[in-house]
Amino acid sequence: MRAAVLALLLLLALAPGALAAEPKASFNDVEDEVMCDTCNVPLNIADSDRAEQERQIIRRLIAQGLTKDQIKDRLKAQYGPGILATPQDSGFSLAVWWVPVAVVVALLALIAALLPRWRRRDPPDGGDDGARGPARELTASETRRLEQDLARYDV
Amino acid sequence: MSLLVYGVVARRDDTSLDSAVKKGQLPAAPGSGVALPTLDGSSRQSLAALRGKVVVLNFWASWCPPCEDEAPVLERVQRKLESSGGTVLGVTYKDDAASSRDFMRKHKLSYPSLRDDRLDLAPKYGTTKLPETFVLDKRGRVVAMSRGEVSQDFLTRAIDRAQSS
Helix, strand or coil: CHHHHHHHHHHHHHHHHHHCCCCCCCHHHHHCCEEECCCCEEHHHCCCHHHHHHHHHHHHHHHCCCCHHHHHHHHHHHHCHHHECCCCCCHHHHHHHHHHHHHHHHHHHHHHHHHHHHHHCCCCCCCCCCCCCCCCCCCHHHHHHHHHHHHHCCC | CHHHHHHHHHCCCCCHHHHHHHCCCCCECCCCCCCEEECCCCCEECHHHHCCCCEEEEEECCCCHHHHHHHHHHHHHHHHHHHCCCEEEEEEECCCHHHHHHHHHHCCCCCCEEEECCCCCHHHHCCCCCCEEEEECCCCEEEEEEECCCCHHHHHHHHHHHHHC
């Protein structure tokens, strides 16, 4: 008897929470991941009658206690994948994922192929700091010019 | 670059139906076999099931102000068409079903409407904006079309043509 009363009290204590759906998603969090499907811009920057209707639908689903993923799944099931702002993982939308990866991989491959060639390349003769390449003897005319210059500057 | 070109081309509106209707070629109504759910979701219907009737196919949504303006015109046409065995057939475009039903009640619309939430039918007509109306003859051919709010005058002439073709 005592156990039954306790169980009943426990049930009554839990009942309000069980009956009223607690919001499990924030409106702003969902809004920026959904498209306005008639204006083709994210819902959070859309201003149209359809956008307002979509916002109402999201608010209604949040009030029903659905999580963000559940709301997105519900919208996708109803209106198709185009309702979601994030690219899909199938069909042509996959290009959004693989094109940047392919570009990065191609650039890395290019660098890997060209870097050894650049490093092997001989420095140009008479580099600007004069430290590269073997030193060579001055010709007689160069020696004469050097001495004239030194004499001119009185060094 | 090629992705950009594909994106631009893929998004271009399909105007092949417009030119065929304009030339008076009476093209077959696209998507006749597509069965769409009714507004209450209790059953599905396709244009093919309405073969033998003049059909005024109207794409609309509850969030579209011009759709509200033309609703009384379409209801008047429905009352006239009913007596001759024709019908207006509404198709909702990206609309919340509950809002669509409220719209029907508010405007006392008696003609049936189907839901095209996933756009199985509208793109076949090149419909990207609302409202749009297509008049089909008894053989399921497009006799006339109106992109934008439809007028009583347009419907009267188009239905006459559909009934005589």
